Amino acid sequence: MIREHSESHDRNSERWISRRRLLASSGTALLAGVAGCSGTDGPGNQTESPTGSSSTSPSTDSVFEEISFAGPNLVVTLADDHDVDQLNLIGPDGTTFEQSTVAQGATRVEIQIVFKTGGTYSAGEYELVAVSGETSESMSLELRPDIQIVDVEPEFDEDDGYSSGRLFVTVENVGTGPSWVYNIGFRNAPYRNAPEVIEGDGVADTTFERPEASEEFLSPGTEREFLKQRGVLVIDDNDDVSCESDTAELTVVVQTPHGDIEQPIRAELSGGYHIDDQGAIQHPCKDVQIELLDGGGDNA
CATH class of the missing domain: 2.60.40.3080 (Immunoglobulin-like)
Known part of the structure; x- marks a missing residue:
């Protein structure tokens, strides 16, 4: 069972969104x-x-x-x-x-x-x-919305305390206009089925495990935690990284109608595989530590 990091919201259907119909010009202050x-x-x-x-x-x-x-x-x-x-x-x-x-x-x-x-x-x-x-x-x-990624943390299983492979992403609007987080994707994630970044005319599953759809909007001064349904740090024996004191560097991309916000992170992986599904060929690592790296920002 996964720990309750905030109020739980069940999602039974996926949501697919095309980037082109969402984009407006970028922004960042209320005079x-x-x-x-x-x-x-x-x-x-x-x-x-x-x-x-x-x-x-x-x-x-x-x-x-x-x-x-x-x-x-x-x-x-x-x-x-x-x-x-x-x-x-x-x-x-x-x-x-x-x-x-x-x-x-x-x-x-x-x-x-x-x-x-x-x-x-x-x-x-x-x-x-x-x-x-x-x-x-x-x-x-x-x-002018100003969306910033302020924290990225692993989700842990409440029963055994091991990583689930999913990541909580905390986002804050420090600007002067509201915006909407319609997708969060990951570049260079070790898991081939990790949540995708919508590029060009492409589409992707944009469903969030949390928050609820009505809370995807970010008013000025609002900070909110997001969690996608699919894992990010999930690997197998054939990957370039392992769960034995290894690291993986990837980029979190928060997508809004006012532009994309990118945050590079480094994940320290250790403890061996967290095998909670004997039939799976890929597994999360037991222990994960996340470090936010320099170089993030607005890519609008």
């Missing part, structure tokens, strides 16, 4: 300025929400009370006494990226800006416009 009918133009104050996501509090006399994020959505909180009819999100090219009607009496409006089917926002400076009849008020937003 706010208010202008328009209110007559204010001072910057807002950026804070950390209780959930770890960054939020912005505009000037006190603005119709915008707070800007934050929830999953794939930009969340706009309006002043209680507002008379806003519609919100428009204007892209860096000056065209309308998304818009939302504001129901009478509503003070919270969510605008989706990250999409799993394509059409995710491109990183850059946006203008949020609140329309009230013939007047409007605007606020600038710099939406």
